[in-house]
Amino acid sequence: MSIVVVGSIAYDSLETPSGDAPDVLGGSAAYFSVAARFFGPVSVVAVVGTDFKPEARQLLADRGIDLRGLEQRPGKTFRWHGRYHEDMNRRDTLSLALGVFENFSPTLLPDQRRCDYLFLGNIAPELQERVLAQVQNPKLVAGDTMDHWIANAGDDLKRLLPRLDIITLNDDEARMLSGEHNLVKAGRGILRMGPKTVLIKRGEYGVLQFSRDAMFAVPAYPLEEVVDPTGAGDTFAGAFMGYLARNGRMNESALRTAVVYGSVLASFVVEKFSLERLLALTWEEIDNRYRAFIELTDSHHSRWT
Numbered sequence: 001m002s003i004v005v006v007g008s009i010a011y012d013s014l015e016t017p018s019g020d021a022p023d024v025l026g027g028s029a030a031y032f033s034v035a036a037r038f039f040g041p042v043s044v045v046a047v048v049g050t051d052f053k054p055e056a057r058q059l060l061a062d063r064g065i066d067l068r069g070l071e072q073r074p075g076k077t078f079r080w081h082g083r084y085h086e087d088m089n090r091r092d093t094l095s096l097a098l099g100v101f102e103n104f105s106p107t108l109l110p111d112q113r114r115c116d117y118l119f120l121g122n123i124a125p126e127l128q129e130r131v132l133a134q135v136q137n138p139k140l141v142a143g144d145t146m147d148h149w150i151a152n153a154g155d156d157l158k159r160l161l162p163r164l165d166i167i168t169l170n171d172d173e174a175r176m177l178s179g180e181h182n183l184v185k186a187g188r189g190i191l192r193m194g195p196k197t198v199l200i201k202r203g204e205y206g207v208l209q210f211s212r213d214a215m216f217a218v219p220a221y222p223l224e225e226v227v228d229p230t231g232a233g234d235t236f237a238g239a240f241m242g243y244l245a246r247n248g249r250m251n252e253s254a255l256r257t258a259v260v261y262g263s264v265l266a267s268f269v270v271e272k273f274s275l276e277r278l279l280a281l282t283w284e285e286i287d288n289r290y291r292a293f294i295e296l297t298d299s300h301h302s303r304w305t
């Protein structure tokens, strides 16, 4: 079943302890769609400016990502400049320029309006809401957000939350949105704001999932070297939604497997800058790391008895 994603397609300038990468392809919808495409069809709703290079569009098209909803408008492509601390769970936004996203009013194609799975990637909550309003009868709506929007568009975001099945956000954002420092309190507090499931992404510490009846935690796959954490959250979300769409069920068991696939794909994207690692990734590598991931936390494994 097809997934529709709205989000940013961006040029990022990245500074990490491993080096710098100026003007590389990024944005929530780019990472999301490349990750989700491993599992099934995905269709993008986004806007880029006249500075967007045809090679970048081709790169996504070559993956079989549906780009009919990627508009090109006069103006500049969204740009984000981020710098990571030595502790790569921490990053600062040095600058952010919305460019053509400022006046973007997405209009979904007829088949996109009929999608079953909708992901509202990190972009202004008001735009997320406008996309949601056009989708007729989705089976699952998930959304992501960021400190920038919690601080600058908190009311829009709070209006959107009851209409989401799943919200994904990182630990600092969860604290900011809920006003709670403790992450269990934060997760439960955000559940009370409306979504059925809250996924808190904790960088190298993994993911915490809260739903009304259950709590689930997975570590991040331990890596010796992280080159660029950018897009880990969106990649997680892409694989998570991709798995759910392919599987078709939305019970706790499916959600848990989806969280593991999300964590597996996220563990690859951080190995190189931008989308480089994801674009070179094979299913065999995904399968192997999925198995290694399960073994990592399996305390009853027969091999050790």
Ligand code: AMP
Pocket: 008, 010, 011, 012, 025, 026, 027, 028, 079, 080, 096, 122, 123, 124, 146, 148, 149, 229, 230, 231, 232, 233, 234, 235
């Ligand atoms: P992540 O590391 O998963 O949180 O996603 C990082 C991506 O989000 C980068 O490629 C940025 O281009 C994009 N991004 C950063 N800030 C924003 C924002 N305020 N709105 C939309 N996209 C953003």
